[in-house]
Amino acid sequence: MKRLTRRALPARLLPVLALAAPAAVALGAAPASAENAPVSFSYADCPDSLPVGADPGDWICNNIVIAGGTMKIGSIEQKITKPISMTVQTGYVPATGQNRNIFVKLRSQPETVPGGALGIPGTEDVPLMKLEAQTKYVGNFTLGQTEAGGIASTIDLRIKAINTLLGNDCYIGSKAEPVKLNLLSDDSTITWYDDALGMTMKDTTFAAPGTSGCGLLGGFANVRSGLPAASGKNSASLQMYLASKPYTELFPTLRAKAKSRSATGMLPLGLPKALKTGS
Template structure:
């Protein structure tokens, strides 16, 4: 069994199910309740991979902050990341992308920033989406590519910071990883941080892309070089071996 599976599956099972050991203390996780829906976006097992060396990993961000240029965004809504990682036939490690799904969040300061914001009129919302980019990491997959859609009537439906060809690439470092439980189900509680990623310019904004893009970039302080942005993340993490996901094994 892979190191990843031992850490996320066997480790939890051993701690919670072994006879004579108490279940881990319950964690407060407002709005998150583990369920089979956590595995809905697990990718299919890559061709040639063996199920017992691969696991699907579900990560839900339940708090924290992201600073992108001049925008400091509290993570007030869940961000769900589903990826997979395991061994290749040659003995290396590989990762597969499942999904990144973020719920809508309001941007502090709105379209023009404080103190000039006008409630409702200048309110801007963001949603985080995946780009399909993923790399294998020592414990969790890393190099996760995201793009952020900005939502306001003046911005149209294709206003993004980052994109499929120029994603924001997150490489979070794990600060802590502790076993706990929610609703009697074992999960890992983790903190992660990344302050090394760059943020590209916005694109696709409004009818006059050049003018509106420039206004968005001025407001957000983009592009923003590596070292000027940060992500402080509070996670809950679950892992399941592909031996328990037969429908995803070719």
């Protein structure tokens, strides 16, 4: 996976793909929408501070929302019905001549697992039988471009299994052995919205480790989930939206500290509103 350069990106993609930091996006004539993306973006988790020496005029805060899709891990196929959001800082580092990504936070909510703890349809809301799954971030977030010109992203996750009998530390995967997604865009789904970029991201090659921290019921949890599951037995298809705002817009106090870089010839990470809306 190679990096996307800010200079080569189409104007409306610069704000949302600056977090990828990476070379020209050969997406062709991806469809454009005159509307905003069908999700809500929040910048509440954007820190009001930047690395020492950073120029606020060179930094943006990105909000990524997984609004739907499915994940099949072992024998469990889970629909995503509640948004998963991620906040990432991105900025230009003069010393290296590159952008730097700082992963800030992942927010998710528990999702009800079909079939509950025993895998029996209709038992999802029966006391002690209810099973929920919640996505947790482990590390290794990247966003960039493939040699073929598509968009790629990596992220390491673990999935918390929530059930009264499993305790509070039962996960599919662990910090040491996470679920490692290597997502590729379905380029036919890429859409430029007025405020964001949307696409479907897929991975059918990742392996799923067994459970951890489930105590005496760990063996049962693995049998119920069909884990561990080798590559080819798992899949992810995620509807993803990316949006961003310049730090000088988010925090007026930082705007006063921003330096003009017009003399350097570098493209700023934040764009005028006219470019953001594609006008």
